Amino acid sequence: MIKLEHVVKRYSGERDALKRVSLVIDKSEMVFVTGHSGAGKSTLLRLIMILERPTRGRIAVNDIDLKFIGSKEIAEYRRQIGMIFQDHRLLFDRSVLDNVLLPLTILGTDRREAHRRARAALDKVHLLRRERAMPLELSAGEQQRVGIARAVVTRPSILLADEPTGNLDPDLSREVMLLFDEFNRAGVTVVVVSHNLSLISQLDHRIIFLKEGSLI
Amino acid sequence: MRSLRLGSWIFHHRLSSAESLSKVLSKPFASIMIWFLIGIALAFPIGGGLLFKNVATLTNKVTYHPSLTVFLDEGVSEEKGRQITEVITKFDDIEDVEFLTADAALIELGNEIGFQDLLFELETNPIPATLFLTLDSHLSFKDTEELRFKLLAIPEVFNVIVDHAWLERLKAFLAIGYKIVLLITISLGLASVFVISNMVRMAIESRREEIVVIKLVGGSNAFIRRPFLYIGLWYGFGGGILASIQLALAEFFLSSQIRFLFVSYEIDFVFASLGAIEAVNIAILGGLLGIIGAWGAAIRHVPLIEP
Ligand SMILES: Nc1ncnc2c1ncn2[C@@H]1O[C@H](COP(=O)(O)OP(=O)(O)O)[C@@H](O)[C@H]1O
Ligand SMILES: [Mg+2]
Numbered sequence: 001m002i003k004l005e006h007v008v009k010r011y012s013g014e015r016d017a018l019k020r021v022s023l024v025i026d027k028s029e030m031v032f033v034t035g036h037s038g039a040g041k042s043t044l045l046r047l048i049m050i051l052e053r054p055t056r057g058r059i060a061v062n063d064i065d066l067k068f069i070g071s072k073e074i075a076e077y078r079r080q081i082g083m084i085f086q087d088h089r090l091l092f093d094r095s096v097l098d099n100v101l102l103p104l105t106i107l108g109t110d111r112r113e114a115h116r117r118a119r120a121a122l123d124k125v126h127l128l129r130r131e132r133a134m135p136l137e138l139s140a141g142e143q144q145r146v147g148i149a150r151a152v153v154t155r156p157s158i159l160l161a162d163e164p165t166g167n168l169d170p171d172l173s174r175e176v177m178l179l180f181d182e183f184n185r186a187g188v189t190v191v192v193v194s195h196n197l198s199l200i201s202q203l204d205h206r207i208i209f210l211k212e213g214s215l216i
Numbered sequence: 217m218r219s220l221r222l223g224s225w226i227f228h229h230r231l232s233s234a235e236s237l238s239k240v241l242s243k244p245f246a247s248i249m250i251w252f253l254i255g256i257a258l259a260f261p262i263g264g265g266l267l268f269k270n271v272a273t274l275t276n277k278v279t280y281h282p283s284l285t286v287f288l289d290e291g292v293s294e295e296k297g298r299q300i301t302e303v304i305t306k307f308d309d310i311e312d313v314e315f316l317t318a319d320a321a322l323i324e325l326g327n328e329i330g331f332q333d334l335l336f337e338l339e340t341n342p343i344p345a346t347l348f349l350t351l352d353s354h355l356s357f358k359d360t361e362e363l364r365f366k367l368l369a370i371p372e373v374f375n376v377i378v379d380h381a382w383l384e385r386l387k388a389f390l391a392i393g394y395k396i397v398l399l400i401t402i403s404l405g406l407a408s409v410f411v412i413s414n415m416v417r418m419a420i421e422s423r424r425e426e427i428v429v430i431k432l433v434g435g436s437n438a439f440i441r442r443p444f445l446y447i448g449l450w451y452g453f454g455g456g457i458l459a460s461i462q463l464a465l466a467e468f469f470l471s472s473q474i475r476f477l478f479v480s481y482e483i484d485f486v487f488a489s490l491g492a493i494e495a496v497n498i499a500i501l502g503g504l505l506g507i508i509g510a511w512g513a514a515i516r517h518v519p520l521i522e523p
Contacts, residue, residue: 051432051523071519079434089429103433105231108224150433 001027002048002158002189007057009043009213017043019213020057025191027062027157030184032200033193035210041193044210045160048191049083050074062157079107082151086163088143090135096122096146097131103154121149125179140167148176152183159183161192165199173199181205229442236446239419240454247454250415254455257408258502259462261401266463266490268394275357275386282360282378284349286367289374297345300372304347309363312350321346344374405505412451412509416444420517427521441514445507452506456499463490463498 002025009018018040025031033041046052047059050066059066062080069077082103090099100121104114122128125145135143144167151159161180165173173196181203184190194200200207209216240247286304288297294317301315316324321343355363360378367376420427427440467490 049432075431075434075436075439077434078432083432085432089432091426091429093426102430102435105224105228106430106433106435106439108228110224111227114224 001025001060001062002191003058003060004044004047005058005060007047007059008055009040009047009052010055016055016213018047018054021210021213021215022057023208023215025189027189028184028187030181030190030192030205032203032205032207033191033210034195034197034200034207036195038212039210040213041195041210042162043213045083045162045191045193048158048160049081050077075106079103079154080156081158081160082154082156084144084147084151084159084161084164086166088135088147090143090146090150092135094134095131096127096133096135096138099135099146100149100153103150107154117153118149121153122146124152125149141169141172144168144176148179152188156188158189159191161190163193163195165194165196170199174202177203232443233446233449236443237450239443240447240450246415247451250411250451251454251458253411254408254452254502254505255458255462257404258456258459258498258505259466260404261397262459262490262494262498263463263466264397264400266467268390268397271390275390281351281354284351284360284364284367285377285379286347286349286373287375287377288345288347288372290344292345292372294345296372297347300370301347303370304349304367307363307366309351309355309359310349314348314350316346316348318343318345408452408455408502408505409509409512412448412506413513415451416448416510416513417517419447420444420513420521424521427518428523431521432523437518440518441511444514444518445510448506448508448510448513449503450506452509453499453503455506456502457495459502460490460495460498464495 002023004021004023007018007021008016010016021040021044033044035041043052047054047066048061050069053067061077066077091102094102097115097118100118101114104117109117119128119131122131125148127142127145127149130138130142135146138146144164148161148164151161159180164180165176168176177192177199180190180192184205192200288300292300297315297317301313304310305313318341322341324346325343364376364378367373430440
């Protein structure tokens with residue numbers, strides 16, 4: 001469960017990126033977050049990921065108040081969340097398989113088991129035959145799918161995706177959204193940021209609208 | 217489960233060390249520069265230490281013609297003094313023993329320092345009966361010391377003075393030399409740590425993006441530090457190996473010449489040299505310095521990189 005209470009985020013400057021946002025996303029729920037550019041969608045995910053700290057208000061994830069997670073515990077906290085970035089954030093000097101193995105290496109998963117799970121995750125995004133490829137040999141869509149495989153390989157309880165279909169054609173975008181839907185059906189809490197309203201309205205999930213930092 | 221974790225932990229160390237080694241080797245020019253620097257930084261003090269060790273053994277081996285003065289206890293009779301003279305004359309290496317009674321010794325001393333009048337003013341004679349020893353061969357410092365202890369073991373002997381002022385001066389000089397080598401050692405050691413620290417800091421900076429990604433997927437600072445510590449290890453270890461090679465080469469070129477010199481002076485002398493175990497120790501020492509330097513950089517700079 002993700003719970004925000006009167007969350008305000010002000011970077012520098014006068015305007016608040018988020019203005020007293022209160023919101024509950026239930027365990028095993030899937031929601032879409034949409035809104036114009038600059039509405040605060042990425043900020044919302046960054047706060048949940050503790051990439052930023054709120055200026056005011058309270059955020060709790062799985063009943064843990066994030067303000068009690070100190071800098072030493074952040075790494076461990078992040079391991080229970082899978083995050084997918086619009087710009088993929090892959091390691092370009094490592095193979096596709098090694099990229100997907102990374103979170104398992106961090107967890108200290110047994111090597112054979114890690115390989116098995118990384119391959120299974122790659123298979124899920126239809127990239128198993130490219131496991132030896134380097135990320136730059138892949139198309140944008142394929143890179144995005146490597147990012148998804150990396151995010152789900154540890155079977156996190158929460159999945160956050162920031163504009164995951166930004167670079168994908170409509171067919172692929174739909175396929176990716178269905179993939180998230182499938183993870184959700186397996187019990188994962190999923191938060192997907194997207195401004196592709198026509199795409200997300202095809203799926204039967206709650207849609208959160210953000211406008212200039214406020215919920216509407 | 218625990219053993220699984222341990223296995224994967226070991227695996228990650230092996231992976232980190234191998235990756236770090238290939239990163240170090242992928243920049244051969246910079247790496248060779250660093251190895252040379254650390255090599256010199258390690259070779260200098262170790263070479264200096266070896267040199268001093270050699271000089272120290274040398275001072276025990278160089279033979280010279282010491283003169284020994286044996287002071288007897290106060291109140292030893294002339295009769296007893298002559299008996300002791302007989303005994304000492306039979307010692308090895310002793311060519312001649314001159315016995316002076318306390319009075320004669322006082323006159324001798326007076327003549328020598330030119331205060332006869334003053335000395336005769338004294339109510340009691342402060343000088344004990346004295347023996348001057350002439351040795352029949354050149355003795356080494358060590359042999360002379362042994363002779364001194366042998367003489368001191370005679371109950372009536374109060375003190376034995378060996379005149380080896382030049383040796384004392386050499387020892388004082390060596391003591392200063394040791395301190396200088398120690399100082400340079402510390403400076404060079406610090407310089408090595410600093411250089412490695414700086415290289416690792418640059419390596420961390422150049423992999424900022426990668427570190428950000430690892431942090432995004434939950435990698436801890438300790439996890440991220442690991443490969444950088446190995447980079448430090450490889451720099452230091454390589455430097456240590458190079459130091460051993462430098463020392464072996466220096467020894468190879470110097471020892472034959474030094475030996476030649478000693479042979480011409482008929483000095484039997486074995487050059488204290490670097491063994492295989494020392495070479496391994498130097499490499500390990502280099503590796504340790506490397507890890508310390510890398511640790512210093514990683515502990516400060518890895519946490520500063522935030523997603
Ligand atoms: N690191 C930052 N520093 C300052 N301002 C920021 C930063 N990140 C985002 N902002 C500002 O916060 C607002 C919301 O940004 P963001 O959450 O990225 O919006 P969205 O993802 O909906 O496009 C924008 O006005 C943006 O300029
Ligand atoms: Mg955004």
